[in-house]
Amino acid sequence: MRAPRTTASRTTQARTSAPARRGATRVVPVTPDRWPDLEALFGEKGACAGCWCMWMRLPTAAFRRGKGEGNRRALKALVSKRPPGLIAYVGGGPAGWVAVAPREEYVRLENSRVLEPVAGEGVWAAPCFFIGAAFRGAGLTATLLEAAVAHAKRNGARALEGYPNVNRRERQPPAFVWTGFESTFKRAGFQEIARRSPTRPILRKALGRRASRTHA
Numbered sequence: 001m002r003a004p005r006t007t008a009s010r011t012t013q014a015r016t017s018a019p020a021r022r023g024a025t026r027v028v029p030v031t032p033d034r035w036p037d038l039e040a041l042f043g044e045k046g047a048c049a050g051c052w053c054m055w056m057r058l059p060t061a062a063f064r065r066g067k068g069e070g071n072r073r074a075l076k077a078l079v080s081k082r083p084p085g086l087i088a089y090v091g092g093g094p095a096g097w098v099a100v101a102p103r104e105e106y107v108r109l110e111n112s113r114v115l116e117p118v119a120g121e122g123v124w125a126a127p128c129f130f131i132g133a134a135f136r137g138a139g140l141t142a143t144l145l146e147a148a149v150a151h152a153k154r155n156g157a158r159a160l161e162g163y164p165n166v167n168r169r170e171r172q173p174p175a176f177v178w179t180g181f182e183s184t185f186k187r188a189g190f191q192e193i194a195r196r197s198p199t200r201p202i203l204r205k206a207l208g209r210r211a212s213r214t215h216a
Contacts, residue, residue, distance in 0.1 A: 023090055023091020023092060024090075024091070025088060025089070025090050025095075025140070025143055026088070026089045027086050027087070027088045027089075027143060027144060027147035028086065028087060028089070029083030029085075029086055029087075029151065030079055030083050030084065030085055030086065030087050030097075031079070031083060032079055032080055034087055035076060035079050037087060037089075037094040038079070038087055038094065038097065039072075040094055041087065041094040041095070041096070041097060041130070041132055042097075042130065046068065046071060046072055047097075047130045047178075048130075048178065049067070050067040050068035050069075050071060051067075051071060052071035052072045052074070052075045053075060053084075053085070053097070053099050053128050053130070054066065054071040054074050054075060055108065055128075056099070056106040056107075056108045056109070056127045056128060057074075057105060057106055057107060057108070058071075058074070058107065058108070059107060059108070059111075084099060084100075084101055084105075085097055085098055085099040085100055085101070085128075086098050086100060086144060086147050086148060086151060088140055088143060088144055088147075090135055090140070094132070095131070095132050095134075095135040095140060096129070096130065096131045096132060096135060096140045096141070096143075096144050097128075097129065097130045097131075097144070098126055098128070098129050098141075098144040098145065098147070098148050099126065099127055099128040099129075100124060100125070100126045100148040100151055100152055100160070101124060101125065102123075102124050102125075102157070103117060103123045103124055103125040103161060106125055106127055109125070109127075113196065114196045114197045114200050115163050115196075115200065115202060116196075118193050118194050118202060118204070120158070120159055120204070121158055122156065122157050122158030122159065123157065123158065123159045123160075123161055123204070124152040124155075124157040124159070124160050124161070125160070125161045125162070125163075126145060126148040126152075126160060126161070126162050126180075127162070127163055127179060128178050128179065129141050129144060129145075129178060129179070129180050130178065141180050141181070141184055142184050142187065142188065145162070145180065145184060145185065145188050146188060148160065149188065149205060149207065152207060153207040153208065157207055158206070158207055158208070159204050159205060159206050159207055160190075160204070160205050160207060161202060161203065161204045161205075162179065162180060162185045162190060162202075162203050162204075163179050163200060163201075163202055163203075164179050164180040164181050164182045164184065164185050164200075164201065164203065165177050165179055165180070165181055165182065165199065165200070166181075166182050166198070166199050166200075166201070167181050167182055167183050179200075182201060182203070185203045185205075186203070188205065189205050190203035190204060190205045191203060191204060191205070
């Protein structure tokens with residue numbers, strides 16, 4: 001399979017691959033003008049094995065057909081319409097990502113025995129995180145989750161859900177913990193509402209009254 005094409009500048013790529021530097025952290029919605037930074041962050045592998053954060057959004061057959069370049073184009077098309085997630089900058093360079101959108105956009109949940117949606121109105125979800133290698137282990141997932149809560153609330157969500165991995169004694173490879181850790185969500189005020197698998201709870205945080213959606 002041909003490697004996914006990237007249009008990010010060499011300068012942006014260099015910023016992403018460089019060792020983590022101290023600097024202010026800023027989390028903002030991914031808009032079309034920030035797409036090159038998200039491309040640079042995900043790299044040629046599209047974050048992981050050509051996913052481009054489309055695994056939760058597509059049925060299995062469609063995801064496999066688009067793996068790599070097709071998924072890249074699909075995510076770019078979403079960005080052109082409205083932000084499908086948030087990007088974190090550390091010291092001015094792209095460092096992390098969280099997907100956050102209305103729960104019904106993640107079609108894979110509907111067909112999951114473990115993550116089948118629990119009843120609720122105005123529920124959004126934050127099902128996926130990606131942290132650049134140079135920035136892992138520094139608490140950036142927690143920062144992104146806090147920003148996702150604020151973003152969902154600002155856009156009218158009544159609750160935000162996550163589907164994290166349970167914490168284990170042994171270190172888990174980054175490719176297996178893209179949903180975040182249970183402890184991170186619980187520290188952010190999320191509560192367990194279902195656990196159909198010992199290793200994959202559904203956690204939810206109530207956000208208060210619903211407001212009009214702006215997708216700011």
